Amino acid sequence: xxxxEDFRDVTVTxxxxxxxxxxxxxxxxxxFNIDHKVIGIQYLVTAFVFYLIGGLMAVAIxxxxxxxxxxxxxxxxxxxxxxxxxxxxxFLWIVPSAIxxxxxxLIPLMVGARDMAFPRLNxxxxxxxxxxxxxxxxxxxxxxxxxxxxxxxxxxxxxxNTAQTLWILAIVLVGTSSILGSVNFVITILKLKVPSLxxxxxxxxxxxxxxxxxxxxxxxxxxxxxxxxxxxxxxxGTSFFKPEAGGNVVxxxxxxxxxxxxxVYLMILPIFGIMSEVIPVHARKPIFGYKAIAxxxxxxxxxxLFVWVHHMFTSGTPPWMRMFFTISTLIVAVPTGVKIFxxxxxxxxxxxxxxxxxxFAIGLLSMFVVGGLDGITLGTAPFDLHVxxxxxxVGHFHxxxxxxxxxxxxSGIYHWFPKITGxxxxxxxxxxHFALTFVGTHLTFLPMHHxxxxxxxxxxxxxxxxxxxxxxxxxxxxFVLAASVIPFTINMIWSWLNGAKAGDNPWNALTLEWTTSSxxxxxxxxxxxxxTHGPYDYGMNPQNAGVNNDQTIPVT
Amino acid sequence: MQGSTIDPPETxxxxxxxxxxxxxxxxxxxxxxxxxxxxxxxxxxxxxGFFASYLVLRGESAAWPPEGTEVELLLPTLNTIVLVSSxxxxxxxxxxxxxxxxxxxRRWYIVTALMGAVFLAGQVYEYLTLGYGLTTNIFSNCFYLxxxxxxxxxxxxxxxxxxxxxxxxxSGHYSISKHVGVEMAEIYWxxxxxxxxxxxxxxxxxxxx
Numbered sequence: 001x002x003x004x005e006d007f008r009d010v011t012v013t014x015x016x017x018x019x020x021x022x023x024x025x026x027x028x029x030x031x032f033n034i035d036h037k038v039i040g041i042q043y044l045v046t047a048f049v050f051y052l053i054g055g056l057m058a059v060a061i062x063x064x065x066x067x068x069x070x071x072x073x074x075x076x077x078x079x080x081x082x083x084x085x086x087x088x089x090x091f092l093w094i095v096p097s098a099i100x101x102x103x104x105x106l107i108p109l110m111v112g113a114r115d116m117a118f119p120r121l122n123x124x125x126x127x128x129x130x131x132x133x134x135x136x137x138x139x140x141x142x143x144x145x146x147x148x149x150x151x152x153x154x155x156x157x158x159x160x161n162t163a164q165t166l167w168i169l170a171i172v173l174v175g176t177s178s179i180l181g182s183v184n185f186v187i188t189i190l191k192l193k194v195p196s197l198x199x200x201x202x203x204x205x206x207x208x209x210x211x212x213x214x215x216x217x218x219x220x221x222x223x224x225x226x227x228x229x230x231x232x233x234x235x236x237g238t239s240f241f242k243p244e245a246g247g248n249v250v251x252x253x254x255x256x257x258x259x260x261x262x263x264v265y266l267m268i269l270p271i272f273g274i275m276s277e278v279i280p281v282h283a284r285k286p287i288f289g290y291k292a293i294a295x296x297x298x299x300x301x302x303x304x305l306f307v308w309v310h311h312m313f314t315s316g317t318p319p320w321m322r323m324f325f326t327i328s329t330l331i332v333a334v335p336t337g338v339k340i341f342x343x344x345x346x347x348x349x350x351x352x353x354x355x356x357x358x359x360f361a362i363g364l365l366s367m368f369v370v371g372g373l374d375g376i377t378l379g380t381a382p383f384d385l386h387v388x389x390x391x392x393x394v395g396h397f398h399x400x401x402x403x404x405x406x407x408x409x410x411s412g413i414y415h416w417f418p419k420i421t422g423x424x425x426x427x428x429x430x431x432x433h434f435a436l437t438f439v440g441t442h443l444t445f446l447p448m449h450h451x452x453x454x455x456x457x458x459x460x461x462x463x464x465x466x467x468x469x470x471x472x473x474x475x476x477x478x479f480v481l482a483a484s485v486i487p488f489t490i491n492m493i494w495s496w497l498n499g500a501k502a503g504d505n506p507w508n509a510l511t512l513e514w515t516t517s518s519x520x521x522x523x524x525x526x527x528x529x530x531x532t533h534g535p536y537d538y539g540m541n542p543q544n545a546g547v548n549n550d551q552t553i554p555v556t
Numbered sequence: 557m558q559g560s561t562i563d564p565p566e567t568x569x570x571x572x573x574x575x576x577x578x579x580x581x582x583x584x585x586x587x588x589x590x591x592x593x594x595x596x597x598x599x600x601x602x603x604x605g606f607f608a609s610y611l612v613l614r615g616e617s618a619a620w621p622p623e624g625t626e627v628e629l630l631l632p633t634l635n636t637i638v639l640v641s642s643x644x645x646x647x648x649x650x651x652x653x654x655x656x657x658x659x660x661x662r663r664w665y666i667v668t669a670l671m672g673a674v675f676l677a678g679q680v681y682e683y684l685t686l687g688y689g690l691t692t693n694i695f696s697n698c699f700y701l702x703x704x705x706x707x708x709x710x711x712x713x714x715x716x717x718x719x720x721x722x723x724x725x726x727s728g729h730y731s732i733s734k735h736v737g738v739e740m741a742e743i744y745w746x747x748x749x750x751x752x753x754x755x756x757x758x759x760x761x762x763x764x765x
Contacts, residue, residue, distance in 0.1 A: 117587045183594045187587050217598040225605025232701060237691040240609065246622075246694035251612050255605055 023522070032127060034119035035522060039126050040105025041420065044413070046126075047097035050133055054088035055482060057081045062444075062478035065471050070461040078461035080144025080163070084136055087149045087167065090267065091174045092133050094405045098270040099178070099216075100126065102412050103185055103209045105420065109513035110203045112194025112531070114523040117187040121180050128177035135170040139163040148459055150256060153230065153241035153249050161234050168227045168234075175220045175227075178266075182213035182220075189213075194512075196531040203511045203535045204287065207294040208273025211301035212266055218305060219262040226255030250315050257308035265304045267401060269297055271408030272339055275361055278415045279343050280536040281509040282358035283350030287536040289342040296335035303332040313381045314388045322381040329379030336372060340365065355507075356430025360411035363438050367403025371396060374449065389459075392452025398445040402481075410437070410488070417492075418506045422518040423499030429491035436484035443477030511535045592740050596747045603751050606705065610698045610758060620763065621695040625688055627763045635678040636756050639710075642671035643749040646717070650742045656732040658724060665721050665738075668745065672714045679707050699759055706748070706755055713748045716741040 029038055029045075061081055064072045073081060104122065108115055116122045139145055139160075145167040146159035156164050189210050193202070230252065232238040239245035241252045272293075280287045287293065309317060309325035317325075343365060352358065374396045377383050387393065410433070417425050447470045452458075456467045463471070505514040513520070515529045533540075614620045621627055646668040652660025683700075690700040720741045723729050730738055 118591055121591070179595070179598050183591050183598070186594055187590050191585075191587050191590065217594065218601055221598050221600075221602035222605040225602045225609070228705075229606075229609060229701070232697070238697040238701065239691075239694055240613070240697060246613065246617060248613060248616060251609055254612075255609065258605075 023519070032123050034115070034123045036104045036108050036116045036119065036122060037420075037520060037524075039122050040101050040103075042126050043096050043100035043104060043129070044102075046129060046133075047093045047101060050088050050092035051097075052485070053133075053137075054085050054093055055485065057085040057088070059478055059482050061085060062475040064461055065463070066475045068463050068465045068468055073461065075461040076143065076146065079146040079148075079459070080140060080160075082459055083145050083148050083167070084139070087136060087171070088133070089401070090149060090263065091171060092129065092136075094267045094401060094409070095174070095178065095263070096129055097409050098267060098274075098405060098412075099185075099209065099212055100129070100181055102205075102270060102274060102409075102416070103181070103212075106205060106416065106513060107185060107188055107209055108192070109419075109516070109520060109524055110206055110511055111189060111192060112197055112512050112525075112528055113188060113192035114525075114528075116184045117192055118184050122184050125177045125180040125184070128173045128180075132170040132173040132177075135166045135173070139166040139170075142166065150253075150260070151227075151230065152256075153233065153252050156230060157233055157241065165231060165234055168231050172224055172227055175224050178216050179220050182216040185209050185213040186217070194528055194531065196529075197512070198531075200290070201531060201534050202294075203273075204276035204290065204293050204297075205270070205273035208269045208276070208297045211297040212269040215262045215269070215301045215304060216266055219259040222255055223259030226252055226259075229255070250312070253312050253315055254308070257311045258305075261308040261311060262304050264400070265300055267405045268408075269300060271364070271405050271412075272297065274408045274412040274415070275339075275343055275364060277509075277511065278357050278361045278411050279346050280538060281415070281507050282353045282355055282361070283347050284353070284538045285346055285350040285536075286534070286538055286540065287342065288345035288348075289338070290534075290536065292338050293342045296338040299335040300332060303328060303335070307332050307379075310379050310381075310384070313384045326379060326381045330376065333372065333376055333379070340369065340372070355414065356425060356427060356434060357411045357414035359431065359434040360407050360414065360437075363434060364404060364407035364411060367399055367407060367441060370446075371399030371403055375400060387452050389457055390452035391448040391456045391458055394458045395445045395448030395452060398448070399441075402445065403441050407437070407441075410434075413492075415507070416513075417495065418502030419513055419518050419520070421496050421499070422502050423495050424502050424506060425495045425499060426491050429487045429494075433484055433488045433491065436480055436487070440477050440480030440484055444474050444481055445477070447473050447477075510537060586736050588736050589739055589743065592743055596743070600747070600751065603705075603754070606698075606702050607754065607758060610702065613694055613698060614762075617694065622693050625693060625695055627699075627760055628682060628686065629760060629764075631678055631682055632756065632760050635675050635682075636752065638671050638678070639675045639749055639752055642668045642675070643746055645671065646742050646745050650735075650738055653730055653735045653738050654732060658727070658730060661730060661735075661738060662721060662724050665717055665724075665741075669714060669717045669721065672710055672717065672745075676707060676710055676714070679703065679710075702755055702759060706751055709748045709751065713741070713745045716744055 024033070024035065024038055029042060033039065033042075060073060061078065064070065064078055070078065104116065104126075107113075139162075142162040143160040145151070145156070145163040147156035147164065151164065151167065189202075189206050229238070229240040233241050233247075239247045241247045241249050243249060276287055276293055307325060307329045309321055310329045313322055313325075343361075347362070374392070378387070378393065378396055414425055414430055417423070451467055451470050451474075454467065456463055502518050504516065504518055506518075507514070510533065512529055512531065512535075516525050645664055649661045649664030649668065652658075652664060688696045690696060720730075720738055723737065
């Protein structure tokens with residue numbers, strides 16, 4: 001390690017490895033570029049486009065559900081929209097933006113590296129995503145896959161075979177992308193950390209991405225195995241999931257949920273990381289319980305691998321298994337609770353700045369508590385048996401994935417937009433965006449719990465007329481949510497072109513990404529930074545935090 | 557996995573100061589072996605998924621393999637011997653390059669490639685002579701899928717070895733201090749070998765009992 005420090009002394013005089021172009025041109029963002037920052041932006045923008053597509057599908061679904069009859073979409077098309085809405089939102093919006101987007105952009109900057117460990121592999125991982133999206137859209141020409149994002153056999157074996165095959169190929173592509181990306185994250189964090197950054201100074205976002213990557217590495221291939229078997233069953237006459245020929249349908253569910261429950265953590269752990277960055281900066285306080293939050297990410301990573309059967313309580317699961325997985329599910333809620341309390345304690349007594357980023361972070365906190373609590377109810381087998389496959393489940397996971405993940409992505413975008421573009425976002429538009437999103441989310445998803453408790457099944461185009469009023473309420477909420485994207489999009493485009501100059505560190509934040517220019521140089525720093533204080537030493541006595549640096553410790 | 561690349565680089569500061577562009581390159585060691593190992597952990601879980609599925613399906617069947625489906629043992633055993641011993645042979649190649657012996661590397665890698673090719677040929681021969689096909693019954697589903705998937709990996713490993721051989725024609729491409737590609741091919745080959753041992757146990761040996 002001392003060797004490397006010696007290097008720095010040598011390189012100080014000369015930043016000539018930055019002599020390649022000073023900044024990328026606009027068209028560089030459409031090429032096979034290997035700069036992690038370009039790839040991060042590619043992920044974020046591509047994912048956002050898919051978010052809009054998936055969002056339009058959601059609006060179509062909600063419009064269809066305004067009346068009990070099937071009038072706008074015929075039931076098959078409804079199924080296709082429902083399936084692809086879920087698939088796109090999960091695999092092409094939340095996962096790629098939270099892990100691919102923020103992870104790629106921020107990890108090298110946060111650990112003090114010039115790029116990811118394997119830049120070319122990184123670019124390959126990104127470029128697997130657009131074809132996957134194209135395959136999903138293409139599948140609509142063949143009727144669109146009908147079996148929901150879970151693709152349970154026998155439904156997935158008997159409906160729209162071509163579309164289902166395209167769906168499988170798309171998921172295998174994004175899965176491969178996720179594995180390659182995770183290899184990169186693990187090695188980058190473990191091996192490319194600048195030596196002066198001690199482990200206990202590693203930003204919590206890095207811990208979160210590390211846990212996420214390990215989880216993706218361990219679970220994604222199992223889904224791939226399941227999907228390969230499904231592919232063979234559909235196209236090559238095998239019978240892995242055909243009970244009449246010795247196969248087993250529940251086996252698919254195990255393979256699927258072995259990935260897809262951890263996938264829930266793939267979608268929320270990076271968001272937890274974003275929360276742990278945003279909250280201390282805008283509350284001007286050190287994070288409460290750094291170690292607890294870091295270790296809780298790793299705990300979620302481990303325990304999260306052993307809870308998957310709580311999705312299958314009604315699949316003929318034997319009682320001992322229900323018992324085991326109920327307990328493990330309740331255990332996995334503990335580290336999540338640790339984080340929630342950590343953030344609340346960070347806010348406590350802080351000088352909170354209600355920036356757009358902070359509004360979304362606090363909004364997330366409240367949303368996630370709702371989603372987390374009804375998640376606990378669902379995780380207990382006795383209750384789950386009654387509400388399984390009802391709108392209660394739909395309400396629950398939208399609170400977690402929309403109120404959690406999407407709020408976190410918004411928060412992260414507002415927080416790092418100045419770093420990424422060098423310009424500030426418009427706070428007024430940001431607040432309008434927040435207000436619409438917050439109201440829209442509750443309006444759309446809170447009533448769904450009631451629908452579920454009353455017994456309305458999910459994944460249906462037609463329903464009993466007694467549910468009409470509440471469904472219409474949800475549809476109004478969906479329109480509010482759709483409208484909320486408009487001020488956001490305007491804000492992003494306008495601010496990128498005309499926003500006020502941000503400067504290197506507009507939030508007075510202490511993590512390493514704020515030590516370079518905005519937007520950062522192509523290889524991030526002229527000279528690699530030297531870490532002299534913790535990432536969250538806000539308001540600390542500079543003597544304790546270390547003074548020999550050009551970074552002022554903001555004591556606000 | 558005797559990769560010297562995992563150890564700190566043997567280069568000293570004096571050797572790497574020449575120009576600032578190289579400095580950046582030299583700051584971190586070659587991480588490709590780490591990357592490959594991480595990837596292979598992930599890859600092995602895909603096989604893990606297949607193995608678990610196989611065991612579940614096997615556990616639910618009254619007779620495994622079903623009546624009339626005979627598992628051949630002689631040829632696959634010979635094939636196993638070939639593949640397992642090739643793992644030792646490839647290591648000889650790796651040892652050779654660590655003594656700066658490019659000819660030794662080429663010799664042993666050619667032998668490994670031949671052994672791999674024999675394995676694949678044996679596999680294809682077995683497919684052609686077996687009395688059942690992919691869709692015959694649930695056992696044959698598993699059998700062809702798992703051996704086929706493994707065969708694909710052997711094929712990829714073979715391509716890696718051939719790639720190493722191709723590159724080794726240029727003198728100085730691999731040397732005592734620069735042979736990450738050689739090591740990666742070797743690690744991958746060992747991986748393919750280990751998977752086969754599990755596969756052989758599950759698909760062949762366990763069907764005897």
